[in-house]
Amino acid sequence: GPSQGDWVGAMVAAIGRQWVRPPNVSAGQICPIRIRMLPGGEVMSAEVQPSCPYDEAARDSVERAVLKASPLPYAGFDKVAARDFVVRFQPSR
16 A cells, blocks of 8 residues: 555645646755645645745745645645645745
């Protein structure tokens, strides 16, 4: 079955599809986001962590993208999905 890494990868991809990278964020910059969700993937909250190097506007844009990506991938990942976790979000391009 899928690993937790597979699940995290699917989530990051889903969030990335909802996010337009601001010009001042470079492709390799990692921004940790704490996500809390219900079983089934519905996002309850998305909170950028203090170590995120993005400015205020970019942080807001990431949080909005997580909420727009709700429900996050969950079906098929039930055994590895967590309800409260930090994902290291990183722009792919």
